[in-house]
Amino acid sequence: MTPTRQTTLLIETIPSPFNFSATVKSHGWYLLRPFVWDETESKLSRLQQLSTGTVVHLQISADDPETTTKLEVIAEGEPALTPEDQAEIRQITRRMLRLDEDLTEFYHHQDQLEGWRLDLQPGGGRLLRCPTLFEDVIYTLCTTNINWAGTVRMVDRIVGKLGTPFPRKPELIAFPTPQAIAQVGPAFLKQETGLGYRSDYVWELATAIVEGRLDLQAMTAQHRSTEEIRRDLLKLKGIGHYATATILMLLGRYEYLAIDSEMRSLVSEKYFEGNRPTDAQIRAIYAPWERWQYLAYWFDFR
DNA sequence: GTCCAGGTCGCGC
DNA sequence: GCGCGACATGGA
Numbered sequence: 001m002t003p004t005r006q007t008t009l010l011i012e013t014i015p016s017p018f019n020f021s022a023t024v025k026s027h028g029w030y031l032l033r034p035f036v037w038d039e040t041e042s043k044l045s046r047l048q049q050l051s052t053g054t055v056v057h058l059q060i061s062a063d064d065p066e067t068t069t070k071l072e073v074i075a076e077g078e079p080a081l082t083p084e085d086q087a088e089i090r091q092i093t094r095r096m097l098r099l100d101e102d103l104t105e106f107y108h109h110q111d112q113l114e115g116w117r118l119d120l121q122p123g124g125g126r127l128l129r130c131p132t133l134f135e136d137v138i139y140t141l142c143t144t145n146i147n148w149a150g151t152v153r154m155v156d157r158i159v160g161k162l163g164t165p166f167p168r169k170p171e172l173i174a175f176p177t178p179q180a181i182a183q184v185g186p187a188f189l190k191q192e193t194g195l196g197y198r199s200d201y202v203w204e205l206a207t208a209i210v211e212g213r214l215d216l217q218a219m220t221a222q223h224r225s226t227e228e229i230r231r232d233l234l235k236l237k238g239i240g241h242y243a244t245a246t247i248l249m250l251l252g253r254y255e256y257l258a259i260d261s262e263m264r265s266l267v268s269e270k271y272f273e274g275n276r277p278t279d280a281q282i283r284a285i286y287a288p289w290e291r292w293q294y295l296a297y298w299f300d301f302r
Numbered sequence: 303g304t305c306c307a308g309g310t311c312g313c314g315c
Numbered sequence: 316g317c318g319c320g321a322c323a324t325g326g327a
Contacts, residue, residue, distance in 0.1 A: 028308090143308055143309090144307095144308080144309045144310070145306090145307065145308090145309040145310075145322085145323090146307055146308085146309090146323095146324075146325090147306080147307040147308080147325085147326080148307085148308075149307095149325085149326075150307070150324070150325065150326085151308085153324090153325085154324090190323080194323080194324060194325085195323080195324090196322075196323025196324050197310090197311095197321090197322045197323050197324090198322095198323080199323085201310090237310090237311085238309090238310065238311085239310085240309060240310045240311080241309085241310090242308075242309060242310085243309075243310085246308090258308080259308095260307095260308040260309070261306090261307070261308055261309085262307095262308035263308075264308095265308090304327105305326105305327085306325105306326095306327090307324100307325095307326090307327105309322105310321105310322090311320105311321085311322085312319100312320100312321095313318105313319085313320095314317105314318090314319090315316105315317085315318090
């Protein structure tokens with residue numbers, strides 16, 4: 001058996017200011033498997049299968065969890081990591097923490113709006129993402145028509161039943177590939193993961209990717225307009241208006257609100273004296289934020 | 303047992 | 316476009 005090899009990568013090109021801890025805990029994703037957050041050590045870890053199939057355990061930490069100027073990624077895997085593996089790990093880390101997203105216009109927008117106080121720490125506003133959009137979309141599907149405990153349970157089982165284990169520590173499991181999900185079929189998903197009627201949607205998504213009918217990267221490419229991407233997302237089974245807006249947020253496009261029961265409840269209490277607002281009334285509240293509406297809502301209640 | 307959860311689909315209008 | 320019932324699952 002080959003020994004595991006450990007590689008340490010330093011990431012020094014990061015936004016300023018940057019808040020590692022606030023970014024990780026910005027929304028619920030860090031509580032979903034295979035993410036693990038160590039609060040006392042301020043360390044984010046995750047088993048990850050790279051595009052070559054190599055499985056690595058990643059541990060990300062900061063020089064300072066709140067006033068972060070430097071990140072360290074300890075990557076453990078076998079066989080030893082190639083330069084390409086290391087480049088992919090850097091890319092994954094940058095995607096998860098949105099290190100290449102420019103929020104200066106959002107911060108400026110806040111300064112120019114009267115009467116708004118968002119709960120935004122210096123370096124805040126970056127919402128954690130998965131290493132790949134595929135995982136983000138599956139997570140999102142697992143938040144529809146279910147409470148948070150149900151989301152945690154479904155993701156836990158998807159990973160536990162279908163993910164790729166770490167050879168030396170099989171209790172660590174990476175998020176499954178589209179192939180792994182497509183292979184087992186919707187009946188297995190329904191029986192073993194508790195996805196319920198979502199099983200068909202998750203299986204269809206994975207199968208379309210495996211068969212080359214769906215290319216999430218191409219579909220959401222930078223040069224495409226938000227409107228084009230939105231129309232394509234809405235065509236996916238199981239992805240409606242809420243999920244589309246959530247996925248657009250994950251892509252760094254904040255002009256649509258993900259209106260769900262949680263938002264209705266929060267907005268109702270804060271702006272409508274407990275009365276249920278219409279969707280149009282909710283949109284009107286955040287309309288002044290233009291292309292930053294999702295972030296404005298999110299940090300209106302944190 | 304009933305209701306509902308950080309919704310969406312397919313139908314009929 | 317809008318309103319409506321159905322849809323799996325598990326917890327309150």
